Amino acid sequence: MLPLGKCAMDSIDERILGLLRTNARMPVSEIARTVGLSAAPVGRRIERLESEGVIRGYVTLVSDAAVGELEAFTEIRLAGDVDTREIEGIARQVPEVQQYYTIAGDPDALLRFRVRNVEHLQQVVNAIRRTGIVAGTKTLIVMSSWDRAQPFPSEGAHDKHT
Known part of the structure; x- marks a missing residue:
């Protein structure tokens, strides 16, 4: 029996997911060629x-720097016995929140923002602090980033403005 929330996947499904994580616009025909199946079964698997x-x-995926925006993370410590599920209410009310995570330990949650x-x-x-459920915050501004959905920056690319 599979653990709750897990779906049965084989190695081909995992390879398909890997390809889509790298390029969600990859044509099914190219995925099929890469995994060694025809397009129809790959389409059904997707x-x-x-x-x-x-x-x-x-x-x-949009480059924040290219559109003149900042990305930041704010750690949230909740007041008293506030339920961590109340963070969702903040996230829904604040359009700048891109993602939120409730986490174990200190802090209680992490919010990811995109701002001008x-x-x-x-x-x-400041608006989040005024909600009445937040006891403290710590904010981190992203200077540069990379994720697995992007190629690594070329050597020295981060130094081109120096």
């Missing part, structure tokens, strides 16, 4: 992974 909730959606500038970030954090 549809199954979508219907089972393994693939939750497709996104466009530092002043905008300060306004957003």
